[in-house]
Amino acid sequence: MKAEIIAVGSELLLGQISNTNARFISSQLAELGIDVYYHTVVGDNPNRLLDSIKIAEGRADLLIFTGGLGPTKDDLTKETIANHLNKKLVMDDHALIYIEDFFKRMNREMTENNKKQALVLEGCTVLPNKHGMAPGMLLSNEKHSYILLPGPPKEMEPMFQFEAKPLLPKLLNEETIILSHVIRFYGIGEAELETKVQDLLENQTNPTLAPLASDGEVTLRLTAKSDTEKDAWHKIETLQAEILQRVGNFVYGYNNDSLASKLRELLIDNNLTISAAESMTAGLFQSELAEVPGMGEALVGGMITYTEKIKVEQLGVKQQLLSDYGVVSSQCAEEMAVRIKEKFGTNIGIGITGAAGPDGHGGQPAGTVWIGIALDQMAPVSYKLSLTGMRNTNRLRAVKFTIHYLIRLLREEGIAKI
Amino acid sequence: MKAEIIAVGSELLLGQISNTNARFISSQLAELGIDVYYHTVVGDNPNRLLDSIKIAEGRADLLIFTGGLGPTKDDLTKETIANHLNKKLVMDDHALIYIEDFFKRMNREMTENNKKQALVLEGCTVLPNKHGMAPGMLLSNEKHSYILLPGPPKEMEPMFQFEAKPLLPKLLNEETIILSHVIRFYGIGEAELETKVQDLLENQTNPTLAPLASDGEVTLRLTAKSDTEKDAWHKIETLQAEILQRVGNFVYGYNNDSLASKLRELLIDNNLTISAAESMTAGLFQSELAEVPGMGEALVGGMITYTEKIKVEQLGVKQQLLSDYGVVSSQCAEEMAVRIKEKFGTNIGIGITGAAGPDGHGGQPAGTVWIGIALDQMAPVSYKLSLTGMRNTNRLRAVKFTIHYLIRLLREEGIAKI
Structure with a gap:
């Protein structure tokens, strides 16, 4: 089976967004062993969309469309496919109720054009949209299968993964x-x-x-x-x-492990709690941990100490230490880790301080980061990074290196058993 | 003039990377008023690439290719175009010297296959590659123009911007x-x-x-x-x-404003400082503010109070309040805002509490968020959100709504003057 992914949306052709949907779907299809030979991007124009469909039908068995299912007049994907295949668009009652509910929950008034989103291709399998309004569709005839998905990745990705992908093996009819x-x-x-x-x-x-x-x-x-x-x-x-x-x-x-999910597993399985004091990362480390559900059993909280004054007054770092070694130093990072661990009563304390960029900070060049880790069983340790990226790449790298060093330390010290 | 962007590379069809090159080139062409009607992605396969070229020639005047100019046997873009247009590939001496130098600078031995990168289409304008080895090309005949660019964005982007783009007005022949x-x-x-x-x-x-x-x-x-x-x-x-x-x-x-950059502008221009106590967002609000350089003048820091215990012991929220109203409530959000404002001595205090999902929290369903804002001049206020996304979409939405409500409040109350 050969597939082609057709993204519909003038915003792609204007360069306002990247076609990340094609990447996501392609990687999912690769897992199933379905070959993708082409991606096409076409604007919100029914004639050019029709041309693209005809070309794709000549070289693929499965056509997957993203975008153009929304409430506006520009959204024409299902209308164009309906015309082309001589199918009617019919109101899907479940989808309509879901859309009305959606507006009620959001406490917003539903405008008339939103009803259009509940229209689906006659005879299709409706793919529910759990994270937005417009439902997706799967329609097959003797020659081709057509899957229609919404454009926003947060709606498209779960819909493809949980609603469309499970239907593909049937289309494939393969035993491998x-x-x-x-x-x-x-x-x-x-x-x-x-x-x-x-x-x-x-x-x-x-x-x-x-x-x-x-x-x-x-x-x-x-x-x-x-x-x-x-x-x-x-x-x-x-x-x-x-x-x-x-x-x-x-x-x-x-597989689906992330650094944060792996750390959560180590912490929970070994009954360890963690707190952090963050300066340059300003909460990004703790936010990254909290991306994983159930982190509350291990992550109790922490402080963001963006200014020197707050480091001294709220966290309890000595002014003398900052004067002697500077705010971007191993001493400051270790002291932040020790202080937050003590204050919040956890097994692990983390301190992150650095110069994210574009300018230097605390007498250190942009990209310099000190990570301090305090554990129950040992004296605090610290790690230096010299990063070369832009400001927010550096902040994210600092967070990921912190998790990486902590996982290694817990394993090497035999504190975490897996 | 109509343009089509053709990206060549099987890694795109396998979903290993997104076609960010098409986004970059499209946004550059939009600035010049050149219409892009299609993007195409095709693998490292000369027959399918040739088919794509023929289709593109039927619907565009300017064909821009990215990828397939490297040293390996898979790299076939210029070979395919040369065959199709009946052009020879000739050695470009400047490019060859540059490639040899590149290896000397990297202290690596140059293998024979790297010479292939210095071959260019007979009669083309060579586009130097300042950040890699393979040069780009521009070739025009009566009917079409062809621009060939390397695949890696760090080579392609500067080559397009500084070598190819300046040549386009001549092709356009326009004064608009x-x-x-x-x-x-x-x-x-x-x-x-x-x-x-x-x-x-x-x-x-x-x-x-x-x-x-x-x-x-x-x-x-x-x-x-x-x-x-x-x-x-x-x-x-x-x-x-x-x-x-x-x-x-x-x-x-x-234009290039973001919610965070706009808030920074309002805070700095009006000499306001801000602190935050975050529960469900676990630092993401403050991290989002810190993405903007120079936020340190306004953002002093704050606390992440992920557990009830920390809310009570470290932030000073009364246990009775949590028992009476629950941790996900307007009362808790407002109290968090008031407490952090007082503790950190700022003009503005923010409190965010909620159930990010997938499960409910504090007796409230997933997606429920309360945002509290405390200002010098008035009693604290709070806002409720009922979000419908996945866990981390909800967390990011909560952060963006917080910035949005704060900007509106500062403007409506006349606290911020712009």
Whole structure:
């Protein structure tokens, strides 16, 4: 089966947003072994959209559309497809009730044009929209299947993953099992990792092995095909064992793990609590931890001490220490970690101070970061980063390195058992 | 002139990266008034690339290619175009010397396949690559122009901007001035906004008017064409005046403003300081403010009070209040705002409490958020949100609504003068 992804929206052609939907859907289809040969982006123009549909029908079996399902006159995707396939648009009662409820919950008045969102292609399978209003659709005829999805990624991604993707194996009608497994690394560069598994990368057939780097993190994706699930897993496990032997040191987790979810697991499983005092990251470290549901059992809270005055008056860092060593120093980071740990009564205290940029701070150049960690069992330790990115890349990197160093320290010190 | 952007690379079709190059080039072309009707993504396959070129030649005058100029056997963009146009590939001496130098500077040995990168289309204008090895190309015949650019954004973006873009007005042969202006709204839905400016959207010619919604924010882009800059601005100002009269209430800023940058401007210009106590957002509000450089003059810091215990012991919220009203309540949000304002000695105190999801919290369903604001001049106020997104969308929305309500309150109360 060959698929083509057609994104509809003039805002894409004006360069106001990137087509991240095509990336998301493509990676999901790759997991299912469905080949994507083309992405197309077309504006909110019914004639050009129709031309794109005809071209896609000539080279793909499955056409996946994103965008153009909204309430405005510009939104014409389902109207154009209905015309082309000679199908009526009919009101879907469930969708209409859901949209009316949506407005009630938001305490807003529903304007008439919003009803249009509940119209669906006659005879289609309706894909509910749990995070917005316009429902999606799946329609198949002898030659092609058409999936229509909304444009906003926060609506499209869960709809594709939970409503559309489970329907695809039926369309595929295939017996081959395809399994994918991701190994997640931090603290090692892409080039260094690739050098260490060069021969495995070169000789890959089944499983295939694909490296990918982003945001300081590197992943390896292992994908195996077989007649049985058991054999596919065996293939993946054999290759994984070889990889772990070489670079297992840098592995922090697997598949949907994030640094934060992995840390949560370590903290909860070992009954550890954490607090943080943040300066340059201004709450981003704790916010990143709180992205994971259930973090409340481990993360009790902390302080944002953006100014020197607050560091001294509220956190209790000595003015003398700041005068002696400066606010961007190992001494200040360790002291922040010790003070917040004591004040909030946790097993772990974190202190982050630095110069995010674009200017230097506390006598240090932009990109300098000190991370302090205080644990029950030992004297505080600190780590220095010299980052080279823009302000907010540096802030995010500082947060991710903090989680990475903490995970390693907990494991190396035998404080966390997994 | 109509343009089409063709991205070449199987990594895009596998969903490993997003096609950010198309977004970048499109936004640059929009500034020049060049219409982009399609983006195409095709893999490293010469037959499918050739098919895409033929389709694009039938619907565009200018074809811009990204990717497929590298040293490997997969890189086939210029070879495919050379075959199609019956052109030879010739060695460009400048490019070759540059590539040899590049390896010397990197202290690496140059392998033979790297020479292939210095081959260019016979008769083309060579576009130097200041941030990598493969040069770009511009070639025109009677019917079409072809621009070939490398795939990595850090090479492509400066090459397009500084080498290719300056050559486009000659291709265009136009004298028209094009100006764009963006009005930014918050707290109003896309459909509601469009209803209020429906007639302006329907009758648009010059300036054109384009709505765009993302992350709870809606923008209107006004684009005017004229012979003179003065007249183009006059057209934009006339239409903007009409829009402000209808929905000026929801406008928070213009062009590159963000909610956070706008708030920073209001705070600094009016000598106001701010602190926050965050529960469900766990530092995201303060981190969002700190994304803007120079926020340190207004944001002194705050607390993250993730657990009830910390709210009581560290922030000073009365246990009785939590027992009476619950932790997700207007009373708790207002008390958090009042307490942090007092403790940190600022003009403004913010309290955010809620149930981010997926589960409810404090007896309230997921998505319930209370935002408290305490100001010097008045009794604390609070706002309720009922959000419908996933956990982290809700957390980000809560932060953006907080900034939005604060900006409105400061303006309405006459505390901030702009």
